[in-house]
Each structure stands twice: as C-alpha cells, then as structure tokens.
Amino acid sequence: MSSSPSTNADTAEIFDVIIVGAGPCGLAIAARLRERRPSALFTDEEHARYSWMSRHANKAAIKIKRTGQVKTGSDCQPCQYGPSILVLDEHGNDFLAKWKSFFRKLEIKNLRSPMFFHPDPSDRDALLAFCHEAGRSHEMEEIVGCVGKEVSKHKKKRRMNQRGGSTKSAVEVDERDRKDYFTPSSSCFEDFCEACISKYRLGDGLIQQGTVREIEYTMAPGDERPLFHIRTNTAQYLARTVVLALGPGEPIIPSPFVPGQLPASATHVTDATLPKLLSKDLLSKIRCGKPTNVLIIGGGLTSAQAADLCIRRGVGKVYLLMRGHLKVKPFDVDLCWMSKFRNQQQSVFYTSDDFAERFEMIKEARGGGSMTSRASKLLKQYVQDSKVIMHTHTTVKTQCFEESSQCWTIATEPPVADLPQFDHIFFATGTKTDVESMPMLQPLLANHPIKSIAGLPTLNEDLAWAEDVPLFFTGKLAMLQLGPGAGNLEGARIAAERVSWAIEDVLKNSTDVKVDGEGQRLWDSDEGYVSGIGSKFAGLSVDSE
Known part of the structure; x- marks a missing residue:
C-alpha cells in the first residue's frame, strides 16, 4: 500500500463502519445503522409503541434503594445508539450532492420511482406521510399504467384474445397499493431526505470529502484482527467494516x-x-x-x-x-418486480444458485x-x-x-x-459497473480474489465480499444478490437491511458494542423489558454505578 498520505495505526481512530458514497444508498445504510426499530421487523403498531416509550422513558428521578443514589431524569436518558460511522464522498460534504447536481442539471421535476421507494428504514410509508403532513400532496404525480385503472376495454379484450380467450390474468400490483403508485417531486424528496438526515443525526461532520484511491484489508502492528486501510487523495482511515455505496458507474461512450x-x-x-x-x-x-x-x-x-x-x-x-x-x-425494470409483495419472478430469482442464470433474469427484467x-x-x-x-x-x-x-x-x-x-x-x-476495473479495489482483488459476471461481483447473501472480508456492497454492484432493482431506491433500502445485520454480527466482539453473555445486543434502559425484546430477566438487574 502506498505510504502517502500516512496515518499512524496506533493513534488513528478506528471506525466501526466507513461508507464510501453519500448518495441514496449511502444515506439508506447510514440511517439503518441508527434505526433501532426498522419497519422490516416491526409492525406500525409496535413501532408507534416503542417510539412513545423512547420519548417518555426516564422522565422521573429514580432512587436506588441499596446505595441511596438518586438518578435524575437527565442522567437516565438513553445512550446514543449505533456504531461509529464515517462517510467518504468525492462530490461534497453533504448527502445526495451528486444526486442533487444531476437533477438540477436536467431540471427534473419528479422522480421515476413510487412513494414507497425511499431511504428511511423506520416506515415504508414515510415519504407518503411526509408529503401529506407538509401539505405537498399536490406535488405528487400519478404513475399511470401500474394498477390497471388506465387499461381500456379494447386493450383488455385484446389481451384476453392473446391469452386464447382466458379471462384470468396475473395481478402485478395489488389494488390496495394504488395510493403508493405516485411519484414525488424532486424538491419534496430532497426535503424528505433532509428530514431523515436530521432525524438520525447524520450531519455534523459525518461526511468527509475525498476520492478513495485504495482499500486494503490487512493486519496492522498491534491489531488483534485485520482492519480496512482506506486511502483517499487527502487522508487515510481505519475501519472494521466498509460499505461501498457507489453510484451508477462510469459513463458508456x-x-x-x-x-x-x-x-x-x-x-x-x-x-x-x-x-x-x-x-x-x-x-x-x-x-x-x-x-x-x-x-x-x-x-x-x-x-x-x-x-x-x-x-x-x-x-x-x-x-x-x-x-x-x-x-x-x-x-x-418490469412492473412485476416493483410490487410491495413477493412475486413469482422474485421467488425464482432468489431460489436460483446459479449467478449466470440470475444475470440473464436481470437482463431480461431491465431490457435496456x-x-x-x-x-x-x-x-x-x-x-x-x-x-x-x-x-x-x-x-x-x-x-x-x-x-x-x-x-x-x-x-x-x-x-x-x-x-x-x-x-x-x-x-x-x-453507465457501466465493473468491479474488476475499479482502481480502489485492486489490492483486495490481488489478495482476496472474487469471481464476477459481466462486472458484477458474486457476493454472499450478506452482500459481503467474503465471509472473512467484511466489505459490503449496495446499489448495482449487489445486483446478483438483490435482483434487477438493486440500483433503485428500494434496492438501497433492502441492501441496507441486509448489510446492517451483517455488520452487527461482525462487531459483536468489539468493545464499542454492548453485548450480553450470548453475544446479543443489549437494549437501553427498561425498553427491552417493557417491549419484550431480549431477556425480560435483564429488567431485574440494578445498575449501582
């Protein structure tokens, strides 16, 4: 690895997670790492209940009978949740810098994606709720041709004739999801992302501008486990895990x-x-x-x-x-890949163990x-x-x-x-994406080779480079695991869910992460006891410190 710029590994801060890329994928993974109650695991009712408990917990002073110590409400506030995070982006010190620049460049007024495609992990309908709450519902445009309302009688008859007279047809989008098939305005989506950034406290120097030159996974002197050494054009950083949340790739000429x-x-x-x-x-x-x-x-x-x-x-x-x-x-991508619910195409894709077969399905679904x-x-x-x-x-x-x-x-x-x-x-x-031609990954390719198909790496199910190399991917580079929609906003959120759990497993043995005797994450205060998360016997313990 190049010696300049240099960092003393004995004194440099070691981040739990370094995210390369501050676009929608980077925002999605950063938000998910700060979210304790993701919508993927909790129902709306459970989420509302736990949020209420977090807001109202530890308001009264508590006296510990054994020691006589009194903890005031301010002393009992829950600790900040989540691993230490650093985001590196070559385009600026803010999330979505390149995204915003491209939309302003082409003066794009509305997104192409539906309302449930967004980076907030707490609620699938968060963007829809934001538009209604902010009084900006008029900025949403209906996406025609999704649910079936726009199909004329003549077209229905023609489709029936093409099916040999059969009146049965596969329902690609459930009628109950009609409200979701609108697209937000660009300005509304940007404001929603700013609210998400504020909600999860992802500002205040979290992003450092810099072009990543080299990523190496090696054992440094004095380290018990290998660390990632990331060299940019201005500095060098150390991390236990790395997430590549890169954009679409190099332009095709x-x-x-x-x-x-x-x-x-x-x-x-x-x-x-x-x-x-x-x-x-x-x-x-x-x-x-x-x-x-x-x-x-x-x-x-x-x-x-x-x-x-x-x-x-x-x-x-x-x-x-x-x-x-x-x-x-x-x-x-084809409409049958966009529904809220799992469908036949997704089932066939996920059950296939042949990456070449998956790639053919991806090509067919995207279709140019x-x-x-x-x-x-x-x-x-x-x-x-x-x-x-x-x-x-x-x-x-x-x-x-x-x-x-x-x-x-x-x-x-x-x-x-x-x-x-x-x-x-x-x-x-x-654009094109080729993992084998990316300069920053050449040290990893030399020391930890990985197979690829048409430039896409054959990642494991956790979207990691390998079991012993905790380098994770989101976006198009994760397409062989996530399917043809990996590069869109929904793919970013699905990838963030997978990667966050894998990162938690990697960090279990770290001293920076609170775990119990079985290696499971400890929950703050009495929340675990009241909500039924983890062991309820933990609620009987008293902190005498």
Whole structure:
C-alpha cells in the first residue's frame, strides 16, 4: 500500500463502519445503522409503541434503594445508539450532492420511482406521510399504467384474445397499493431526505470529502484482527467494516467515439464535472440567433429529459438516435418486480444458485433503456412539431469533428439522408459497473480474489465480499444478490437491511458494542423489558454505578 498520505495505526481512530458514497444508498445504510426499530421487523403498531416509550422513558428521578443514589431524569436518558460511522464522498460534504447536481442539471421535476421507494428504514410509508403532513400532496404525480385503472376495454379484450380467450390474468400490483403508485417531486424528496438526515443525526461532520484511491484489508502492528486501510487523495482511515455505496458507474461512450479523446462539444449527460447540460458555446450560438442542431444518442428516460431541456433552452432541432425501438414502461425494470409483495419472478430469482442464470433474469427484467409514458408523449409532441427528429434502430457508423466549424459530421447505419452538421453531441447511453476495473479495489482483488459476471461481483447473501472480508456492497454492484432493482431506491433500502445485520454480527466482539453473555445486543434502559425484546430477566438487574 502506498505510504502517502500516512496515518499512524496506533493513534488513528478506528471506525466501526466507513461508507464510501453519500448518495441514496449511502444515506439508506447510514440511517439503518441508527434505526433501532426498522419497519422490516416491526409492525406500525409496535413501532408507534416503542417510539412513545423512547420519548417518555426516564422522565422521573429514580432512587436506588441499596446505595441511596438518586438518578435524575437527565442522567437516565438513553445512550446514543449505533456504531461509529464515517462517510467518504468525492462530490461534497453533504448527502445526495451528486444526486442533487444531476437533477438540477436536467431540471427534473419528479422522480421515476413510487412513494414507497425511499431511504428511511423506520416506515415504508414515510415519504407518503411526509408529503401529506407538509401539505405537498399536490406535488405528487400519478404513475399511470401500474394498477390497471388506465387499461381500456379494447386493450383488455385484446389481451384476453392473446391469452386464447382466458379471462384470468396475473395481478402485478395489488389494488390496495394504488395510493403508493405516485411519484414525488424532486424538491419534496430532497426535503424528505433532509428530514431523515436530521432525524438520525447524520450531519455534523459525518461526511468527509475525498476520492478513495485504495482499500486494503490487512493486519496492522498491534491489531488483534485485520482492519480496512482506506486511502483517499487527502487522508487515510481505519475501519472494521466498509460499505461501498457507489453510484451508477462510469459513463458508456459508444463506438466509433473514443472515450477520453472527445472535444468539449461531445459530452455524457451524467458527467459530474459539468454542472450545466448546455455548454457556453452552444448557449452563445442560441443567443446570437444562429441555427443549432444537437444529436442525442440513447433511448432511455434521460435522453428524453435532455431533449426536452434542449428544446426549452432554444436549440433549433434535436436529432435522437436509438439502437432499438422506443420502449415505454413506468419504471426501469418490469412492473412485476416493483410490487410491495413477493412475486413469482422474485421467488425464482432468489431460489436460483446459479449467478449466470440470475444475470440473464436481470437482463431480461431491465431490457435496456426505457422512458415513462409522460416522457414518451412529450417527445412525440416535439416530433409532431418538427422540433425533434427521432430515428430508431439506428447507430453511428462514422464521425468526424471539424476544428474550423467546431461541428460534427455523422454517418449512420442504416444511412439517414440529409443529416446536418451538429453543434453538440450528448451521450445518454447509460453507465457501466465493473468491479474488476475499479482502481480502489485492486489490492483486495490481488489478495482476496472474487469471481464476477459481466462486472458484477458474486457476493454472499450478506452482500459481503467474503465471509472473512467484511466489505459490503449496495446499489448495482449487489445486483446478483438483490435482483434487477438493486440500483433503485428500494434496492438501497433492502441492501441496507441486509448489510446492517451483517455488520452487527461482525462487531459483536468489539468493545464499542454492548453485548450480553450470548453475544446479543443489549437494549437501553427498561425498553427491552417493557417491549419484550431480549431477556425480560435483564429488567431485574440494578445498575449501582
């Protein structure tokens, strides 16, 4: 491992958990590590009861008869729960810094995900409750085509004929969940996340800005167990466990364009170094009244959002190229993977022990780029108004950038006649994730090899690198264990639930975590006795200290 920057392992603080990434996945795992009563384990009634007990416990002074000591209410307050946490993020000192930047860059007004997709572990309906409580229900947009209300009689009849006259069909979304299939506004979701951060006290220097260069798991002098040594561009840290809560990955630049050799007039929409989508040169041409043409490559929701922004900013004409057909669906995965309840697809996925088979199911469920019906209707309106020209099943065959005119000349396959020169090219071609090519993981790959499929690591069921290497993954890198929705907000919360329990097991023998004689977590004060958690005989003990 590199010696600079250096840290004295004998004096440096050892964190229980270091989270790499402060996006939605990072927020979800940090919140879960601070939550004692997650909705995954407690019913709404139990959660309300325990919350009431926490708020009203230890209000009166208590006299210990044996010693005569009197504990005031302030002395009896429950201790802060959870392991010591540090979050490292290269984009800023706040949660969701990159997320917010991307949404502002494309001026995205609403999320694509439903109301029960959020990072708060305490309540599945927390976001829905927040919108109603804040009086912002009007900011929610209904996600059409989910429950079935929008299906016409003609379409129902056609589907019945396709099934050979059968009137039975699988219900993908339960009717009782209709209220959940709305999507919050971007500003409302950000405010909800800020409330979540405040609720779990995840501010106050918890996040350190820095780019992680290297992660090594090794035994340091004087240590009883191996520790993670994390080196960033500014410092070095020690941790017992590490969670990689990284974003979508590296931008994909399609052939014949060469990554790293593109001029400023060809950019990927997810490029975090560009705060604005439209460049200064392109905006200058628009202000001068010059005719402008923009090429957008990609067929997903991001391409539609980029096209909409270009038209609203005054671009003369937008050409949209997509290698397949225009796919319209509510979410980035098939609807049958989005229900609150387990379904056949999830059961088949989880019972398969073959990671290659799981990967094929993931590919089928995601099916490439797609856009919502609202985005599709807007795009088709632009096409009707001759502001957008769309070519499906089309790819770029050759490209040439002319320095003199600062424009692109493009040839396509199949050929498209009368293509103009383009002032700017935007790539909305998605991102790729490859665990084997990540620089920060090279020491681990050398000392603790792991198999991967199409860049996805074959993690264990705890989402860990290995049983003896407590490096955990959330997001797309955990897709072979969580399924095709691992990269969305619901996947972040499911991953946080799994990882938090695994981290607790790792930290059981740590002196920083209170455990009983059987290695089980101790609960504060009388809460365990009253709520029935743990051994009720523990409530008979008296603290005489």
